[in-house]
Amino acid sequence: MKHGVQLTKDSALALLRTMLLARRIEERLIRLYHQGSIFGGVYCGCGQEAIGTATTAVAGPNDLFAPCIRDMTVHLGRGAQPLDIFRQFLGRATGPMRGRDGNIHYGNLQRGVYAMISHLGAMLPVVTGGVMARRRQGRDTIGFAFIGDGGTSTGDFHEAVNFAAVFDAPVIFVVENNQFAYSTPITHQFRCQHLVERAAGYGIQGVAADGNDVLALRDIVAGLVADIRPRPRPVLLVCETLRMRGHGEHDDASYVPAALRAAWEQRCPLLLLRQELIADGLATEAELEALDAAVQAEVSAACEQALGDPPPNPATLMEGIYAAG
C-alpha cells in the first residue's frame, strides 16, 4: 500500500469526479467563449486539476482557501456547483458575484473560499488574516493560499509568507509552478534552483511535490495538515505542473515548447489517476466511462440552465457598494 491516506474506491472516484467536472466544465466554457457567449475571457486550469482536488480533499470545514487563476477544483472541492460556475462565467444575475466580477474571480466565504482579485499575491495576506482571525476565535482553521510561479515574484508573496511566519499562522502557501507566467518562462522569473529553497529564507518548512499525481499530493497535504493544525505555522508547498492551455483562451501558448507539452500530456492528472485506479483494481474502464458520461450530463444540464438565466439588471448598478449599517 503506497498511499498514506487510505484509498477506497469511493474516495478515489470522488477525486476523479472533481477533476473530471473541472475538465468538462472548462471544455464547455471554451466553447461558449468561442461562440461569443462569454465576454471578457476564459482562464483554464487544464492540467492542474490535481492540486485543488488534493488540498480540498483533506481540508476541514473551518479551513480557508484563497484560490488563484487555475483552481476550479478548489471551488468544486469546497462545494461550488457547476451551475454556479457557468452563471459566474456568463455574468448572470444569479451567479455568485451577480455579474459584478467575472470568470475566475469568485468565491463563497460560507464555504471558506475567498474571491480572488487580479493582482497576483494580493489574496495571500487576506487569507493569512482570515486564518489568524479564526484562530483567535478558537477554531482550528488552517489556510490554503494558492499562487503561481509568476506570483512568487510579487512583493505581496514575500510580505504574506514572512507575515505568516512571524505570527505562526497555519497557512499552506501552495505554489503551482506551471512553468509559465502568461508567456514568461520560469528562467525569467527566478534564479533559485527550485522555489522550495525560498522557504529557508522565511524560516519555514518547504516541501516539493508532483502537482499532477493527485494521490501522492493528497498524502503530502494530509501530512502537512496533520502537522500544522495542532502546531500552527506556515509551510511552503511547491507543486510542479504545466499549464496545458494558454494563459487565457485568447492565447495559443505557442511559446511553450512542443516537447515539454508532449511530456506533460503523458502526465495528465486525470490520466494518471485513471491508470492507477485500473491498475489497483479499484475501478473498471466501463465504470470510469460511466462516471465521465454522468459528469458530462451534469455539466450540460448546468450550462443549459445558466444560459437561460437573466443578466443583471442595469438598475442595480449602484447597489451594494457599501455595506448597510
Add this chain to the structure above:
Amino acid sequence: MPPAETTYLEALRQALQRLLRERPEALLFGQDIGAFGGAFKVTAGLQQEFGAARVFDTPISESAILGAALGMATMGLRPVVEMQFVDFAMTAVHQLLNNAGTLHYRTGSAAPLVVRMPCGGGFAGGPFHSEELEALFCHMPGLKVVYPAFPADARALLLGAALDPNPVIFLENKYLYRHVKEWLPALWSPAPLGAARVCRPGRDAVILTYGAMVHEALRAAERIHSEDGGEVMVLDLRTLKPLDTDAICAAVAATNRVLIVHEGWRTGGFGAELAAVVAERTFHLLDAPVRRLTAPDCPVPFAPELEKAYRPNADKIHEALVEVLEY
C-alpha cells in the same frame, strides 16, 4: 481651576481605548504600535492595558497589514490598523483600491476595518513624511474617508469609523496631534460618518476645508472680522466621503462666495471635487468665482523656508479671502 483640555492625539487614544474595552472583536496592529505606543504615541499604553494579542507590532509590510486586516474583517473581527505615515500606504494601495474597496460590491461580504494614517506637513518632514493624499482615497469606490480637525471630532469619528461596517480611511493630521486641545466631555458617543459642521458662522463668504487647514481658516476668518467686521463662515467637512453636499449647498446659499482650502496638491485635489459640487449645485447662488487655495503641484519640500512657501496658512488664506470678498 479651568477644566483640563485634551489634545487631538489623546482624543484618538481615548477612542481606541474605548473601542477595545467595549468590542472584544476589535484589535489594533501596525508598525511600532505595541509596547512602543506608535511613532506618534497614539496607541501609548494600549498594549499594556489590553495585551499583546489585541495590540501588536507587525513587520514593515504595508500590504500584508492591510490584506490581513481585510481577511480578519471578513471573519468578524474589527481591525484598526496604522500606516505609520500616509506616504507609506502607497506601497500597498492595491489592497485598498482593488481589494477592500471592491469587496462588498463583488461578494456582498462586509469589511469593517479602519486604516489610520497620519498625514500632512508643517514640521520639516520632507517629501515622504508630509503628504496629503485624501484625494486618492476619495477617488476609490467603496471606501469612506474621514479627516477630523478637532479633538472631540477625532474621538467620536474614530469610534464611529470603527463601528462602521465598511473600510474607512481615517486621516489624522500630525501637526494637530499636539497643537490642538479642547475640553472634552466625559460622556460621549461615536459620531456617524458623513456630516460636516459649521465651526464659525458667517454670511459674507464660506471657507470649505478640513484637517489642519480648518484652524488656519479660523485664524484668517477672525482676522477679517477684526479688520473690517466681515463675517466669514468656516465649514469643517470632517468626512470627505460620503460628502455632506447638503451642508455645502446650505453654506453657499448663506454666503454666496466660496473659498476652498486644503493642504494637498492642486491638480485633481479634493478641492477640485468641491468646486465641481459648488458649480453643479449652486452656480446660481454665486456672487464670485469659486477660489481654491491649495498646495502647489510640487513635491513637499524639506527646508522650512521652502515648506512655508509650499503650505497654505492663515496669511495666504486671508489674502485669498480678501480677493473673494472684494470680487
